[in-house]
């Protein structure tokens with residue numbers, strides 16, 4: 001495992017984050033959650049910037065809070081704030097990055113700045129939100145890391161820019177042994193990019209599932225009251241009363257399709273699945 005959070009608990013006044021999470025090699029893991037769900041806090045814990053109150057956070061098999069310089073070289077991280085003074089120009093970041101990361105790939109970085117229309121000679125404070133977001137990802141990708149930790153890298157980007165960033169990240173994943181952990185509050189941004197998704201709601205994981213399983217096996221049964229009464233409830237996760245009867249979330253939609261001919265089963269988007277998990281009633 002590249003990263004492991006084991007029975008991890010972190011408390012702030014009025015907020016409690018409780019996580020079990022594993023980030024293996026060769027995988028893109030998505031963290032989805034609304035504002036304030038705990039995504040940034042999770043990343044800070046992974047990077048050892050803050051310590052858990054309970055449980056363990058390990059990165060590359062070692063306690064995250066005791067990470068040494070060598071391990072830090074193996075991580076590329078991007079937060080909404082790059083950590084650099086916005087009075088600097090990208091040109092001035094290059095020697096700073098080279099000093100910190102011996103394997104900083106200057107030529108590649110310059111090439112990508114050109115490709116993404118990031119000017120080298122303009123102060124970062126003059127950049128648009130999208131340009132800053134792109135720059136943060138390019139910086140995270142600029143040295144030969146094994147793990148990328150990207151906090152909402154696509155926030156504020158238009159569709160074209162978002163796809164460009166995701167393409168760059170797909171290229172990154174072509175080298176075996178690498179992994180990405182990426183967050184977003186918009187599940188649609190991630191559902192076709194991540195292999196594995198964690199949905200966090202108010203500090204707790206409400207769903208951890210492979211993306212393909214969510215898209216292929218989760219679904220919504222739309223049933224009348226009579227159909228609902230006759231239904232085997234074993235594979236229903238949540239239910240919600242509707243004007244026509246009930247909407248039921250299942251993680252085994254093929255079971256219902258096979259055993260209840262004529263039943264209406266709709267494929268839900270990841271957003272709809274989350275919304276039902278958070279707001280639907282437990283059986």
Ligand SMILES: Nc1ncnc2c1ncn2[C@@H]1O[C@H](COP(=O)(O)OP(=O)(O)OP(=O)(O)O)[C@@H](O)[C@H]1O
Nearest residue numbers: 012013015033034035036037038039040041042185
């Ligand atoms: N240093 C801190 N002191 C007190 N509370 C904190 C601190 N850092 C985070 N929190 C609280 O933890 C909760 C989760 O915040 P976090 O930034 O992890 O959420 P997020 O999912 O990244 O949200 P967003 O999408 O808005 O960035 C919030 O209620 C926040 O107020």
